Amino acid sequence: MVVTEMSASNENGYHSGYATSIDITRMFRNMSNAKLFAVDIGGSLAKVAYMSEVQHARKRLKSFCSEDSDKERTIGNPIYEIKDQQECGLRLHFIKFETKYVETCVDFIQQNLLEKTDNVVKVMKATGGGAHKYKDMLTTKLGVRVDKEDEMQCLIRGCNFVLSTLPDEVFQFCRDEDSQYVFRHLESNEIFPYLLVNIGSGVSIIQVNSKDHYQRVGGTSMGGGTFWGLGSLLTKAKGFDELLELATQGQHKNVDVLVKDIYGGPYTGSGLPADLTASSFGKAVRSCNDKQEDGHKFAECDIAKSLLQMISNDIAQIASLYARLSGIKKIFFSGYFIRGIPATMHTLTYGINYWSKDAQQALFLRHEGYLGAIGAFLKGAEEYGVSPLQFKTWEENYAASTGLPTATSKEKTLDGKPMNQQYGGLQCDVLELDQISQDLVPFPLLSSPGEYQPDTDDLTVDSEARKYWLDCFGGSALDKVVERAIASQPNLPDAKDRAEKFRAKYQDHLNVLYDKPFSYGSLTVRSLLDTREQCLDEFQFPDLYAEVKQQENEDALRLFSQRVQDLDNLPHDDQRQESLVRGILAGNVFDWGAMEVAELMEKKLLGFSSAMDKLQKRPWLIDDLDEWINNTQNKVYKCALVFVDNSGADIILGVFPFVRYLLLCGTKVILAANSYPALNDVMFSELNILLEQLTGLCPDIR
């Protein structure tokens, strides 16, 4: 469905060059099986929340040995079969757009869903200031009962949900650091208490002491509406974003009186620095003697900048004072005024640091715009008994969700397209969360899980590494993934089409990350891989490497007994130990330096034994071999936890011989593997089948 009504404002102006329609169908995905709705309608932005059922294509492995296999394994045949199947999952959709489009969107929902299905819950939660204004329209058009919910309560509920559910939700903004976005992980016991400063048209300051206990402690009428309202009176800017854009070009010192304008330098008596603003707009005063026209001597951009700074700084000071009064250190900012805008976040951060003498932290949320909608939706789900929506069973769909921040109108992607064109010119943000089957918990042996950083490189900070890895994942490497995807579904005629869509989607995603590496939280190799899997899933390409891994497992299994025998034949135990470690390293070649090795593997030039030969001479970069050998002479390890990596040679010829050795020493061994596909990583389901096979081949392992 394409709506053209919304392009009315795009003639002759700032927005020229924008697409003149929005693709509502893409915004409201999976509408045909949407279940439960909630809305949060603010003065500027509206958010719609709903839940849908989605079908994921999955490849399930079935061992021929297992009872539910319908075939007997015959010699020469694969050890397991790969079955394509569809699995059903739940998805939460949150869509944010300008409030003026509410009616259009409601019409779409009504036409596409509510007329056709009886599956929908005929009650919906509505929150936000606009809930009042639009309640009748919602009731009439959708034919549902609308329950108004307290705005603050929904906000806090939503905030607690994202804080406890989404990784890298929280960040600090440090304008002058290499990475301006410093993501902070908060363990569940580190979340409370906090102060939530919600900056909409006005400002509310809420002290949150626990999941269920919060209080509005204060607020101010100087908020986003004040910036926008005064800015509208003082400049020609049309709309909030133009005003912000204007502000980023301005110099506040042309309008404000600084301390040095009064004292010629700092005011040392009270420790006020020379560049501190002494009086906002103080240079604009006009006395009786001045001519009327003097007002025009100030540039609009300087006025906008001064306005932004005045309001942000005021909010920061008030927030900091409330935090001091309650002894709170964490101050979260949310609301329309924020929207990930660097200038705003910087002034707020600067203000909190200044007023608290660095004792408090200004913290921002990647999904602050959705808090009220999330809260209203969760409340509805709970009250209407729709689904057991437990915390921590959801993960962000990076492929479908828009990143941080929303691009302001003029921002362009690397290839020159306006950032917000993806929904046809409508500024629209989307967050989708997919239900995951397991609840993730921190590994219990970590001493401080909150500080554990599983990634070796933080690509958000290291720009050189970032460039290298983004290049790795894009370009010709992406071509190969697309080829692989097509190859993985030889029997599906639309595979090529879907694979191309995947390519475009993922390349778009990479382009966003070149430009704004912080868009989806900390950028790491892991997050690039995860997102690629999510993109592939989006276009129904599950586990691209399933068949490759299957083949490699077959190949390696054939060499297993020989490898074990070779090891057993080594005269000295320390030789055996060295060979075991070399085996693990050789199996892991894929991670040596992704592009080059990938090429070798692609060309089948790299077998296990040649990989063994290609290993560097000792000492290796990190080389604990001697220490291990030494240790095993004196003591027996009780238990070993092995995190396994690749399928094929790595697991079968590298890891399993090592595991066998440990078992023979009397050590208990736990193997830890991924639940979901990631490249050629061995998965939990696969590992189980391989273990069956190996226990058959090698009684020591059984």
Add this chain to the structure above:
Amino acid sequence: MVVTEMSASNENGYHSGYATSIDITRMFRNMSNAKLFAVDIGGSLAKVAYMSEVQHARKRLKSFCSEDSDKERTIGNPIYEIKDQQECGLRLHFIKFETKYVETCVDFIQQNLLEKTDNVVKVMKATGGGAHKYKDMLTTKLGVRVDKEDEMQCLIRGCNFVLSTLPDEVFQFCRDEDSQYVFRHLESNEIFPYLLVNIGSGVSIIQVNSKDHYQRVGGTSMGGGTFWGLGSLLTKAKGFDELLELATQGQHKNVDVLVKDIYGGPYTGSGLPADLTASSFGKAVRSCNDKQEDGHKFAECDIAKSLLQMISNDIAQIASLYARLSGIKKIFFSGYFIRGIPATMHTLTYGINYWSKDAQQALFLRHEGYLGAIGAFLKGAEEYGVSPLQFKTWEENYAASTGLPTATSKEKTLDGKPMNQQYGGLQCDVLELDQISQDLVPFPLLSSPGEYQPDTDDLTVDSEARKYWLDCFGGSALDKVVERAIASQPNLPDAKDRAEKFRAKYQDHLNVLYDKPFSYGSLTVRSLLDTREQCLDEFQFPDLYAEVKQQENEDALRLFSQRVQDLDNLPHDDQRQESLVRGILAGNVFDWGAMEVAELMEKKLLGFSSAMDKLQKRPWLIDDLDEWINNTQNKVYKCALVFVDNSGADIILGVFPFVRYLLLCGTKVILAANSYPALNDVMFSELNILLEQLTGLCPDIR
């Protein structure tokens, strides 16, 4: 001296009809013997402080019995002589005017003083933001060394001085009370700690813990400069006062989004009332679809009002939060932004009450505009060793000082003249303090001196009583004072001219009080009398009633022995006691109901005995006579303190026979009298002479 340069701005506009010159000579009085200068130059207003020596005309009484009398008293001659003499006193002058006139004023000072005399201290203290800018000009023109002083330090020093020195300095502003100005007396132990919120171009918040210990705890860049600057950009108002005037005509709800605009009523969940401002200027937002011209749909007065309210409320909230942090209840506001403007004081008071839930008080100072200048002057006097400027030895010269608040441009007095025309159109305020010889201390037997209220009627509150008493002091009663003044100086040819000037001055003062009864603190009969004496002193009319009192004392003395004898002849002691009390009441007839009695006295129709006859029948309104008679039968009072009132019959025939009775009972008696003249009140010096005479006539009193 008349300066015409300053009239430049008065053409074609708001200020038309104003005098076009200022009388600088009247502003800078006593310049010919000025001694020590200090300046406080702010961005908007400048203040000059100096000290002068003034000659006061005094009437001194000399007894013919005393050793320094040059005449022997002969029978039939007066018992004392009245000598006219000039006495020297110190006066502190503080003058406040717009900063743009600084140079003109400095030129005046240079021409009229510094060229002619060597008596002036050639060093001056300068404070305020402008001290930096004008330092060179001051040095060059005045040929003095300029010592820059810390602004905050001067401010606090000045604040502590006015708090501990000037009565009725502090007030609360209660817009909805009968008397909007509620004056608060603070005892010296009730002053600290306090928060001083100084609102100039920007805002400084200073915590003052004691006379010498203070700290700037915070501030904000949103202050008077912001109101004026944004107001200049948003309206056509010329100058701060026009902008304020505009604000008083506006409705902020036309520009601001109220809670009810969003929620249709109060936001009960968080206890926000329907009329609370949710977003300042929130109604002025313009989005892409709006036409450019929409900006003009807002009235300038509504914009000005919203601006004033936004800034005042913000300052109040921040001040309240700082006060909460330090547990302080008293928040004083000072600075250019305040200047006694009701709308500003109301919003600040409302804000403090709202944010502190009435736990803190917003307090204002009648002389907040002079604090920095006072502080700088005191510092100079101390450092340069000019004079022992001790606290509490100064009193406000109500006759010369301008009242509270400064009139805004459009305000008129009752007779239609612009309020601020008194200095020829220049908005100028003056504070003058006269040195007094004694240090005043609270009466030590008062249980809580801070709460002691010496006046029976508060004319600031009681509008009916106010009208009555202002009428009493003006009109024909004032005519009689003028006549009396002329009569008191039969040998001075300019007495008539000075008396007319006195009349005009005092009538002006009364007119101000009809209009703004709060102008000089609590309005009482006492303050009206005090001010009249100060006005008379101003025009060299000391103790108008000296000769009248002299005559009445003579007359009464002649009747004293007879009166004592009549009392002694009464058969019963309780009859005597009743007669003693009747005598005191009869002597006090002047206070029965001022105008009617004054008339009788003027016509000499009322003698002591006829006054005794005219007394009401018992019981009187307050009648403790029986209790007193009863008490004296059982016990002897150790000591009696008698506050004496009128000269003549009252003291001699009423009080002294009563005192004699007490002495004969064995009671010690202390007499308390005024130091300075007030109508026909007996003064301390006069009482001493009368005692001399009476001890001669009556051995019981000796």
